[in-house]
Amino acid sequence: MEITVRKMHDDDARRFLEVHHAAVRGIAAEDYPQAVIEDWAPQPITEKGIAEFLANPDNEIRLVAEINSEIIGIGALVVANNELRACYVAPDASRKGVGSALVHKIESIARDHELVVLHADSSVTAEPFYRALGYAARKHGQHILRSGQRMACVKMEKRLEPQ
Ligand SMILES: CC(C)(COP(=O)(O)OP(=O)(O)OC[C@H]1O[C@@H](n2cnc3c(N)ncnc32)[C@H](O)[C@@H]1OP(=O)(O)O)[C@@H](O)C(=O)NCCC(=O)NCCS
Numbered sequence: 616m617e618i619t620v621r622k623m624h625d626d627d628a629r630r631f632l633e634v635h636h637a638a639v640r641g642i643a644a645e646d647y648p649q650a651v652i653e654d655w656a657p658q659p660i661t662e663k664g665i666a667e668f669l670a671n672p673d674n675e676i677r678l679v680a681e682i683n684s685e686i687i688g689i690g691a692l693v694v695a696n697n698e699l700r701a702c703y704v705a706p707d708a709s710r711k712g713v714g715s716a717l718v719h720k721i722e723s724i725a726r727d728h729e730l731v732v733l734h735a736d737s738s739v740t741a742e743p744f745y746r747a748l749g750y751a752a753r754k755h756g757q758h759i760l761r762s763g764q765r766m767a768c769v770k771m772e773k774r775l776e777p778q
Pocket of ligand 1: 642701708714715740
């Protein structure tokens with residue numbers, strides 16, 4: 616089973632959002648109230664929502680992970696903020712190393728941009744995942760979703776060793 620990670624193309628946008636929503640609703644929903652889930656992964660995915668996502672105001676570098684040419688994971692990096700912005704894996708592809716492959720690629724791109732540290736607002740759900748990849752929890756806090764809704768998060772960071 617080969618996992619490949621590549622940059623997202625514009626015509627992957629709907630699938631990118633579908634994987635994001637599936638991960639939130641299928642995995643993270645156990646740890647958050649329904650109101651947070653509804654704002655974090657709003658349904659349905661509309662053409663307007665896709666257009667707003669593609670506008671990409673924060674200049675996210677967006678990645679997709681594929682198995683057998685099917686997108687089953689997504690990730691994002693914001694270089695200007697030293698921020699690992701996103702890592703989500705479809706529930707039926709979890710615990711196969713897809714999330715790790717995405718984070719390794721994000722770290723590689725970060726190093727290419729000469730970043731020496733990455734920060735992440737981890738969901739409570741993903742904290743053990745980021746810890747397994749060498750991220751340390753700095754403090755518990757709140758992440759503010761685009762809608763203004765607040766959600767519990769863990770502020771994590773990792774120093775990137777040169778490779
Ligand atoms: C967190 C997430 C990205 C992990 O993706 P994944 O592809 O399943 O992760 P991997 O298979 O690469 O896991 C690597 C290691 O992380 C750790 N890990 C991953 N998920 C874990 C969990 N639920 N509980 C404990 N440890 C976990 C394990 O050590 C794992 O290694 P192992 O499977 O050999 O034990 C995925 O579960 C997800 O999308 N979660 C919901 C969305 C979310 O909260 N994303 C983060 C937003 S900030």
